[in-house]
Amino acid sequence: MARPIWNGVLSFGLLNVPISVMSGERKMDLHFRMLDGRDKNPVRYERVNSETGEEVPWKSIVKAFEYAKGNYVVLEPEDIESAAPESHESIDIEAFVDATEITPAYYEKPYVLVPGKKADKGYVLLRETLRKTGRIGIGRVVIRTREYLCAVFPQGDALVMNLLRYPQEIVDVDDYKLPAAKASDVRISKAELDMAEKLIESMASAWKPEDYKDEFRDRLRKVIEQRVKSAGVTRRVDDEPEPPADATTNVVDFMSLLRKSLATHKRTPAKSESSAKAKTQSPRSKAKPRKAASKAAPAKKSAKRRSTSARKSA
Template sequence: MAVAGRAQWKGYIRFGEVTAPVALYTATSTSERISFHTVNRETGNRVRREFVDSATGKPVEKEDQVKGYELDNDRYVVLEPEEVAAAVPESDKTLRVQAFITCDDIDKIYFDRPYYLTPDKMGAEAYALLRDGMHKKKVAAIAQTVLFRRMRTVLVRTHEKGLIATTLNFDYEVRSAKEAFKEIPDIKIKGEMLDLAKHIIGIKKGTFSADEFDDRYEAALAELVKAKMDGKTLPKRAPPKVSKPNELLEALRQSAGIKAAAEPKRRASKAAAKGRSKATRSAAAKAKTAAKSAAAQRRRAS
């Protein structure tokens, strides 16, 4: 496996009394993005960061910088790096499976980073057994170990011919969804509105492929930079029109392409300005446009 590069971690996975040597490889990479530099507006020069004593304003050497925990206003407990390190248990390099969990039961909100978990030659058999057993029972395994000097909980799940170990965020690192959504009123949608929305979903059903998505931001930014260099400013986009509660049903009907669409406002007012004589012709055009847009929608959806 020359292409795979070096393992981030080597150790063991242990389930029950079975122990197998394994390795972890980062499953993801971060692609490049446009970076800005912080500059001094006054001089146009770049800036650099400096660490200074908040009271004296003098630079503080790296070795004089220590971690402090704030007790109350300006009172700190100093913790030396060794003390912080001592809080992390010694690593025995073993992912100890604590429980198996039904895949449907897992709360994805805790997911942090995925790693490919691969077997060592010596443990290939035990690895295959765990993988196939979990696959058959549709479960994932919860395990804990010290990874990269931090205690981590990981979720191990089958993925193609292998296993993926995803590090999980701790409970205190995840906001409660219930709390976050508590202000939302309890509205249950039924009847025609729900049916229309389900119909729209049907029209737009498809599959996901990550390769279809590319970052268009860079191009948009380049456009912005160019406009600025040319001394132009890009027009601000108007915010989209929000569907008012009394227009919602009609908007859904139009989206579903079920009823002949009503005329968009702009065109309606133009037609009105042109006078009454053309009213009949405009009505015919209206019907035509509606039919066209419904067809276009169907095309787009397929």
């Protein structure tokens, strides 16, 4: 059983619901160690003084803020603690907003709120009220001395808390050059719009997150297993297919591409067999041209020998 991040209360109005904050994500990254390529010994990361080159022990390290190039102000632990909020054991909901008002860019990290002992009534009350009204609770929570903005919303039988990014942390899309033109301004015809709509409708599906997996991670794990079995010899992971030559140009026959996409999707509602075969194609089949080239090499050598002997006889 996972351990809670902390225990406290979920507070809204005058109601307090005892809860435990549990992690809502599972890290699946593959962790690598850096080795010395000469003798394969692990490489250590040391804290070194930039002036003397000597290693610095942890007890001698202090935190500082670089307010100008090469100029620092040192912060003591009590300085950081004084800036931290006093409330450490409650999620204080300050407002309830419409669930559709928060764009995905704000969501950062999920947690699951588990009710404490004899807290089921308040927990279910908030969960069902949020579900009925279609609203999300917006509040603040302190985790490890830092205050976060957070959203609390129902998900199945659970109340989920997702840490939110502050507006200052999100890049405004208006900072980038984006096409504000209408469809007619860029010569998109009604036929192209209709075809695109049919393609999207033909690919419409219910959201099933279990259908999506980190395929790169799975392939990389197989490469690692193969490396272990072969004692260092392995095959390279196939590169992604290169985009078509006209992928970055504006001169594209959209109707033709939409028809092909629609026809392909009608034939194969899920993944096509051809694409599956292409993904699982063995490296041996791709290596055939190399074999042919190696067989042709002796012929070139023999031709070279004949031309050399001909020059000698001349």
